[in-house]
Amino acid sequence: MTQFFQNTFAKIGQWFKSLGLSILAFFKNLPKKLKEFFIKLGISIKDGFLNYVYMFKEGDIGVKLSYIIMGFGAFARKQIAKGIAYLLIEALFIFYMAFNGIGAIRGFFTLGTDFGYSIHVIGSDGAAISVSGDNSMQCLLFGVIAIIVIFAFIIMYMMNIKSAFEAYENSVIGKKLPTFKDDIKNLLDKKFYVVLLVIALIGVVAFTILPLIFMILIAFTNWDQEHPAETGFEWVGFQNFGSLFGSTGLSTTFFPVLLWTLIWALAATFLNYFLGVALALLINKKDLKFKKVWRTFFVLTIAIPQFVSLLLMRQLLGEFGPIMEIIRGMGGKGTNLFEDTTAARIIVILVNLWVGIPYSMLITSGILMNIPQDLYESARIDGASKMTMFRKITLPYILFITGPYLITQFIGNINNFNVIYLLTGGGPFGVSGYADGAGGTSLLVTWLYTMTGNSNYKLASTLGILTFLVSAIVSLITYRHSSATKNEEDFA
Numbered sequence: 001m002t003q004f005f006q007n008t009f010a011k012i013g014q015w016f017k018s019l020g021l022s023i024l025a026f027f028k029n030l031p032k033k034l035k036e037f038f039i040k041l042g043i044s045i046k047d048g049f050l051n052y053v054y055m056f057k058e059g060d061i062g063v064k065l066s067y068i069i070m071g072f073g074a075f076a077r078k079q080i081a082k083g084i085a086y087l088l089i090e091a092l093f094i095f096y097m098a099f100n101g102i103g104a105i106r107g108f109f110t111l112g113t114d115f116g117y118s119i120h121v122i123g124s125d126g127a128a129i130s131v132s133g134d135n136s137m138q139c140l141l142f143g144v145i146a147i148i149v150i151f152a153f154i155i156m157y158m159m160n161i162k163s164a165f166e167a168y169e170n171s172v173i174g175k176k177l178p179t180f181k182d183d184i185k186n187l188l189d190k191k192f193y194v195v196l197l198v199i200a201l202i203g204v205v206a207f208t209i210l211p212l213i214f215m216i217l218i219a220f221t222n223w224d225q226e227h228p229a230e231t232g233f234e235w236v237g238f239q240n241f242g243s244l245f246g247s248t249g250l251s252t253t254f255f256p257v258l259l260w261t262l263i264w265a266l267a268a269t270f271l272n273y274f275l276g277v278a279l280a281l282l283i284n285k286k287d288l289k290f291k292k293v294w295r296t297f298f299v300l301t302i303a304i305p306q307f308v309s310l311l312l313m314r315q316l317l318g319e320f321g322p323i324m325e326i327i328r329g330m331g332g333k334g335t336n337l338f339e340d341t342t343a344a345r346i347i348v349i350l351v352n353l354w355v356g357i358p359y360s361m362l363i364t365s366g367i368l369m370n371i372p373q374d375l376y377e378s379a380r381i382d383g384a385s386k387m388t389m390f391r392k393i394t395l396p397y398i399l400f401i402t403g404p405y406l407i408t409q410f411i412g413n414i415n416n417f418n419v420i421y422l423l424t425g426g427g428p429f430g431v432s433g434y435a436d437g438a439g440g441t442s443l444l445v446t447w448l449y450t451m452t453g454n455s456n457y458k459l460a461s462t463l464g465i466l467t468f469l470v471s472a473i474v475s476l477i478t479y480r481h482s483s484a485t486k487n488e489e490d491f492a
Helices: 002-058 061-066 072-076 080-110 136-172 180-187 192-218 239-245 251-283 291-303 306-317 322-329 341-370 373-381 386-414 417-423 444-453 457-481
Strands: 117-120 128-131
Touching: 002 061, 002 136, 002 457, 061 072, 061 136, 072 080, 072 136, 080 136, 080 180, 136 192, 180 192, 192 457, 239 251, 239 457, 251 291, 251 341, 251 386, 251 444, 251 457, 291 341, 306 322, 306 341, 306 417, 341 386, 341 417, 373 386, 386 457, 417 444, 444 457
Parallel strands: none
Antiparallel strands: 117 128
16 A cells, blocks of 8 residues: 555656656747747748739639729629629728728727817806717727728638639639529528538627737736726836736735645645545445435535535634634634635635535546446456556546546636635735735636736736636646546557
8 A cells, every 4th residue: 555655656746747847848849839830820821822813813804803892703703692792891891991990900009199188168157078088998999899800801802802713713614603592502501500600700709809809918008097098008018027027026926826826726636636536436335335325415515506615614714703713712822714824725725625526526436337347357357456456447547537627627726716715815915025916825816806806907917818828838738648648549
């Protein structure tokens, strides 16, 4: 047994060492990979440009005029409906750019030049009249919308040219061109997936990509309580990132919060996982009675909403809770367990076990029931002990199936807002060296939320970008090192 645990801890240490080396290798090779990416991107752009030059040279007058008047190639082939659709898109784009788009692009770069003020109208009662001016937030938002509209128009413009050239080629070889009815019938039959994907794509752009780009760009401005949108904020480049990584007070907060975030994510993930596996093995023992009853008890912790359990734990462990009363009755000192950083961190990890272990137990139980029993029978015939069967059959099988789940849980715990905020609110606050609303148990995501509440949008957006980068890099590297990708053939 002792040898087993020694080997297990040695493997875990080796895995973390390889993970650290992989992260260092990732950053070391990042400039090279980016260079290769931009070279390939440049080649693709060049090939695409030459392709459209070729279509202009080889196409007839209808194709050539399609470069100026969208839909002309369709009109030349008597595809009236398609031509009207392309022409209408171009007309709407020109109208939008003339009356709104150009101003939105200008506002995107300037973030406003004329802000609200008050004037006195001569001959009136002397009351001040507020005159609305530019709003930096609106300038940024409308600018992003204008850029997305321009990209969408470019795509439609290229589709118009490609469609005109394909129609020209088909007419040369005598192939019948599809009519408007044929196109509609095709869209509702063979290409109906295109209709559904376009609708979904519009939703993704409007409700995911647009807000994401907007929030990312905020990190490159100085939008905060001192520079509100009504009076204007400015572009500041990478200044906000420098404040987190430089020698300012925020750097002494960012790195401790980042370290605690990673420690929390590791502890919350692996403790929940391995204790859940142990609980599943215990409940699935053949000689255990009332298995369904035991499972029901643990499933109840999942059935109860998480915020209810967390708020209850906060009251039980709080200053006037029964746990604190018992401690004081036994001669203990202090008024609140959440006032000490170390105690608060231990509490959030232990409480998270209560709400997290049952999930791992249920997942592992399903896996244990589906492990082929002939593997165990063969192992028994070969004289393997129970510990050997667990180490060679059960554990590798569980790790193979649950590898992606572990990564998902790890990333989820990096962004686990509920447990920290509902238990401690990120406190205790006033920790030496911590600034801008960060507390002893604050994760990056809870610190981000606090900054947003304090109208410090610039640093909140910066933290959001850094949190994403940490999550993405760790998840990609750990997935590559998981048995789900390295040992796939062993479980085929």
